[in-house]
Amino acid sequence: MKTYLDCIPCFFKQALDASRIAGADAETQRQILNEVARVVPEFRLDTSPPEMARTIYRTVREKTGVDDPYAHIKEESNRFALNIHDQLIRKVENSGDPLFTAVELAIAGNIIDYGAKNTLNVDEELEKILADEQQAIEHEEAGLFQDDAFLGALKKSKHILYLADNAGEIVFDRVLLEVIRQQYPHIKIWFAVKEKPAINDALMKDAVMCGLHEVAEVISSGSDAPGTLLEHCSESFLKIFKTADMVISKGQGNFETLSGTDRQIFFLLLAKCPIIADHIGCGVGDVILLNHQGILLEKRKG
């Protein structure tokens, strides 16, 4: 996905939020905003927004000296999600279609702002997403929830690459991977996290804390972008990316950076940003499962 002009005000908002989370004083916050103002005019709109986000968060790290501003938030998110892991498993086991429910939960896991919520709220939100059958039917008809294609690809796959998104959320991914391993025990799964801090994206230590290494081979993308910018990924990651039978991509950042890629990818995401929702042609807050057939989709959207 290219960068829209509407992303530009948001870059400044992200820079300010990250500066504050990194504990920057007002003067440093201003310096960071000024640096963003300096680089924005040079930024090419035909690159994806996470490319700019990468520059922004690097600037925050350099100006504040804080290498991982979201470390505390990520740990808290992991702990919170681990706490409800058994509850998620029960939800999946009690459903008529465990795989379908696990897919929905994995997407829904992205919406939760763990820090600000208690268990009860989270359960309510998840129930709302799971219960919205009307939306599920409409989305299937509109091609925004292609679970049949997802299931079809799964059945034929021997090797899956699963691209993680946020810390905390990866516990929901683990639930999905547990169901996949149960139903398709022969499938080899790689679970890819970021190499270096990128907002609240999961790192290797988050994956280990959340037990992902027990259900998949955890690898790193080799990059510090909040998405998957292939030109910054490691050779070993790229090899798996190119040869895996199935790529499952979680979240907006991975969608933004990979929606123009020429290979089939299943994008699982909650459309939280209005610009991304417009780009996809869905509403904000929608639960999306897109069967991306190479660059065709991107061409269709112009």
Added chain:
Amino acid sequence: MKTYLDCIPCFFKQALDASRIAGADAETQRQILNEVARVVPEFRLDTSPPEMARTIYRTVREKTGVDDPYAHIKEESNRFALNIHDQLIRKVENSGDPLFTAVELAIAGNIIDYGAKNTLNVDEELEKILADEQQAIEHEEAGLFQDDAFLGALKKSKHILYLADNAGEIVFDRVLLEVIRQQYPHIKIWFAVKEKPAINDALMKDAVMCGLHEVAEVISSGSDAPGTLLEHCSESFLKIFKTADMVISKGQGNFETLSGTDRQIFFLLLAKCPIIADHIGCGVGDVILLNHQGILLEKRKG
């Protein structure tokens, strides 16, 4: 009110919105954003946000060649509000306290996005504001709705300066001025609009279209800022500003530019922006009537 760092992302959003309303193509929109990026680092935070807004809208005018991008919206707002003028008058006449109701309506008139609403919606919104007696009581107690001081000042005044905000909204101001003229026929009223286009702020022609010249002497501030930046106002305006017994200021822009002024002003506004609401210490959407006693208020807020 000084500019907060949170205003910076919003400057870019305002620039983009205004560019689009002026009909700029994508390339021109980008140029305008780049120009904002160029001037933002030089912008002093101890000046008020409308100072920057003035630069932004000037840039939009220069780059698009459109002198008054909001002309159409303003005319539509005037027409819409004129259409419900009699309805507003009935609301005031049927209330137990016409002056109090007219004050509330004058503030409420600011919330309406006339373009997107129909008469029914607007009536509903106004009713909601008028009916919220609990909020009114709480605000009086918290010093956020100082109607007693307002009435006290009105009773003692011979000359009032009324600082207008948006087109359309000025019909609501007219209703208040009609009530004031009825109850205090001896008071001389100046109604000040902007000299040149400033977003959707009322100009002389809007005041005439909405019949303000029938209830007050309409004058110009001499400025094109979306607020009242005294250093850009005309000598004749400043003379009235300094000598009037009472100054009634409408809307956020006038509050932002005058809250640091060393004279008594009654600020009537809807706190629509979260930063302004924080600054005042109220909630977003609150109906505010502040008796500003010179720079004391600003000092109290730090």
